[in-house]
Each structure stands twice: as C-alpha cells, then as structure tokens.
Amino acid sequence: MTPAELAEAVLSAAHAVFDARGLDRSALPERTAVERPRNPEHGDYASTLALQLSKRVGVPPRELAADLSEQLGRTPGIKSVEIAGPGFLNIRLDAAAAGLLARSIVEAGPAYGGGTALAGQKINLEFVSANPTGPVHIGGVRWAAVGDALSRLLRASGAEVGTEYYFNDAGSQIDRFARSLLAAAKGEPAPEDGYGGAYIAEIAEQVRAKRPEVATLPDEAAQEVFRVEGVALMFDEIKSSLRGFGVDFDTYFNEKDLHDRGELEHALTRLREQGHVDERDGAVWLRTTDFGDDKDRVLRKSNGEWTYFAADCAYYLDKRERGFDRAVYMLGADHHGYVGRMKAMAACFGDDPQVHLEILIGQLVSLVRDGAPVRMSKRAGTVVTLEDLVDAIGVDAARYALARYSSDSPIDIDVELWTRASRDNPVYYVQYVAARTASVGRNAAEVGLTRGDAEAFRPELLAHEKENELLKALAEFPATVAAAAELREPHRVARYLEELSGAYHRFYDNCRILPRGDEEVTDLHRARLWLNDATRTVIANGLHLLGVSAPERM
C-alpha cells in the first residue's frame, strides 16, 4: 500500500463516518495526505484529518478520530490505528502490504515516481539565455542544471514542456564583442568597453583561419566579418559545452527573428488595443504602473529605436501565441528588478500574471578553492565559466551540487568537498548506493540467486525495522517528485535521494541479502533482492531527474 492509497483510504473512512453521523460531506476536503512521523512510536503514517475537520463540523477531534480509527481499522493492509495527542491518527501497515511496494517499483521501472498532476499543461521554460559574447559563466550554469532538472520533473508530472534559450546576436554587446575580436586580430589591446580574456584571441584566430581575407579588409568590413563568424563560433561553443553538461534546448530563439517578423509591431498593436500604451516626450511607453510596476517602461525610444523591453514583450507574446499556457523565466538575483515590469507586462496583454508568467530567481553561485572564492577564469578572465566548474569537479558533481540547494540560497561550491570520495560528498554518497545495489545484483546472479517469479514474492518477510524504513522511504518518491515539480524545487529530489541512500545503507548493514557460503537460498533472500532492486530503480530514476549518472560500479 502506497501513501497515496492510504490517504485515499483515510478519506473514504471519513466519508463513511460523516454519513453515519449525518454530517455535511461538503466539509470534507477533495484530497488528503498522510505524513511520515519522525518518531517510530507514532506509527508508519499519521493523519491529521480529525484535527482539521473537528472545528468545521463541531465535533471534538478525539471523538472524530475515534470513529475514523474504527472505520479505518477495517481496511485491508492496515495493521492498527491509534489515536494520539489531540487527535492524531497513528497508522501501522501490515508488513505484507508495505513490502508489496518493492515489487510494484521493480515492475514500474523508469516510470516509478512519475504522475499526471500537470497533465494537459503546456509550459515553456526559458533559462541560461546568455548572449554569445563569451563562454557560459557560473551563474548561467546554475540554471542550466536547475532548469534542465525542472524540465525533467515537469515532464515526469505529465506536463508538456518546451525548453528555450533566448539570445541576441545584434545588440551593442555584440558590437563590443566584434570590436574586441578585431582588436585582438590586429594585436591591439581590447577596447575600453570590450571583452578581455584569452578566448577573444582564440576566437579571433579561428575567424582568421576560416576567412583569411579578413586581414585585407578595411576595419568596418572586417569587424562585420568578425561579428558574424565570431558569434557563430561562440554560440557553437556555448551549445557544445552545454551539451557536454547534459543540457540541450528544444528551441534556440534569436531576438533578431522577432524584429524580422515584425513581432515588435505586432506586440505594440496588441498592447495598444488593451489600452496601456502612451506617447510622451517623443517615446512610446507601456504603462506598467497600471499593474503595480514602480515606473512606466519605454517600448520605443525617442530616436525611434526599440528597447530591449519591447523585444521582451514581443517574445512573451510569441510564447503565448505558440500555445504555452505558462512562460517560466529563470533569472539570476541580479535581475530580480525585472520581475515587476515582466508581471505588469503580462497583465498589460490581458493575461493573468499569476498564471501565465512565472519568474524564478536564483541567488548567485561561486566556486571556492582552498577556502577562497575563485574569481577569475584562466580562459575568460573576469568570470568563472562552466568549463572551469566541470574541470574542477566533473559534470555529475557539478549538476548535483547546483541542483541540491534551494535557488533562494546563494551557494559556494567547494572544489575539495565535491571531489572527495566519502560520506560528506553527497553525490558520492548517493551514487555509491547505485553502485552497491548493482554490485549486489551481480553477486546474486553469480551465486544463483534471482528474484524469482513475481507471484512467489513473499512481501511479509520484509518485516525487519530497517526493511520497513527503507520501504517507507521508497514510498515517498512519487510525492517528492510531485512536490518538486509543483514548487519548482528540484533540490527536494536531491535531499530525498540522500535520505533514501541512508535508509539503504542501514538496511544493507543490518540485513544480509545474499546467502553466505553454501547457505541455501530462501524466500527471504529473494524478498531482499526485490527490495535491493527496487532501491536501485528509485535511485536511478531520481538521479536521472537531476541529470546525474547512476553508475554500475565505482
């Protein structure tokens, strides 16, 4: 019996109790959940339903709990129900009902943990979105890891997801990039407002190799060649380093396309129709203050140029017109000032900013080596890049480290910690379970132990305390995935995996899985192998959601 099934049983018991007492069933919630108490004396699961309902129907909680307990006690698979404290229901499951989960998980395989809570939703996730003027820096990498994990979580919860990278290859930043390349090619120092770092010289050299005639062109024409070729090279490099990080996007969206297709005009028209556009001082303004922004925003400057914000508006509209119900933006903390205008912009289009546009803010990341923050990249100069991070700790550790913390908290990634092969390195701790379970599987095959037929599985044999705890941890996985997706918090999955890993190691330490020496194979050995394999399934599924490998050996 899973926690979800148990919660259903609690709710149907409540319906029966309400009927018997002649209470108003509309006071009952649509769904309820059971908790997993920390204290084992409080049972396998606990329900607070009686406490929640007592006020609404005017029945003392313990009285309600007593009725619920009696009703629930008759449910098959439930061993006992006790009333505790002000009206908690402490529930214990039969070992057989609990143990059966091991088989269900193995049979479900990669599907275990998924759900349908977000079925029917079409969600756009935009992240990284760095302009191709340099390598991806460490702030963007946080979202590469978290955004990618989130896309996997949302898909596992049934949503249709489109991941997207938005970039600009025409703005003034790109001009600075092109001027920097030109300067490097001519052996001159980088322009005052340009980009430094060794990669500029590398890219300039690659452009010269590809287009040798650039050396003979006048500066203006040469700069244009450096712009076009340099951006292409830089962007290929960004894509390939992200791909090496396990992140690929469904769509790479170029701001230029918005201009070429007249989408800014289109967006302006739509905003005008909604009545939120003004012309003042020769510029075109969007009255975002109509919806709580602290100042109005310019769409088209008095010199006739569009603002970047105008493109943001067009891009948002484009996403909506492509059928996305919800546009999720992932930004660094240094961009949190955009939230107000973006929300207001959605409202100006007539959308509900609570529903159609969602902005996630991630606090900053730094890499720490020997107790001091790493500030410079060898190659990029002023910033630490994705490559620096991967070189320092590897892809698995990097993705795990970035996904393990709430995006609300700033993180320092300590190189020494994340490359250590021990308990205090969380990614090793979890991956070690993947390797250990695989190893047990290999050894089992060698001594002729197999799980055997599904019908022959004896779940009631999994009655050891550590087996019970492991089963309860395994049962939590679907709820963890659902919560992580709903709250956009992939770190919940990582924390869960660490907890599950602890439960497995303790099981492994206390419960011998394989027969020793010439010991005969028993049903208990087989039942434990089911449990071992179920754990491997969940660890692998969970790590996959984070984009981290589940090794067979370490």
Added chain:
RNA sequence: GCGCCCGUAGCUCAGCGGAUAGAGCAGGGGACUUCUAAUCCCAAGGCCGCAGGUUCGAAUCCUGCCGGGCGCACCA
C-alpha cells in the same frame, strides 16, 4: 529611500500549519577474515535573529524592527 532574497547546532544547510526541530561536516567514542568500510553505530551539540499577531497547534502564515546579500536606466 523603495523592492526582492536570506537569518535554524561551532560550520554548510533541510524542514510547502502538526507530536520531543533534522542531516552532513568539525570535535569525542566504537564496528572492516565485507554482499564495495566510498559504509554503519553511539554520545554530545538549539532563546529556529528580535517583538507582537492569527491558530486547537507557528521555524513555517501576517505585521513591525534588527542584521547580511542583491537590485532600483529612453543600458543590453
């Protein structure tokens, strides 16, 4: 000045209204003729920043303070 985020064990952090607030590290004490000790066990460690409020119940929700980080463009 205004806005956002944070404040939980010595350190790094979990904890989407529930019972005695958890985990890792550091420091103390144990378990390797192993199914991979990359592990496990025991002990110790707390005005959950402060003050009010809502609630049967608050680390969690609300208000106000204090402290730290970040941001407030006809830049991109």
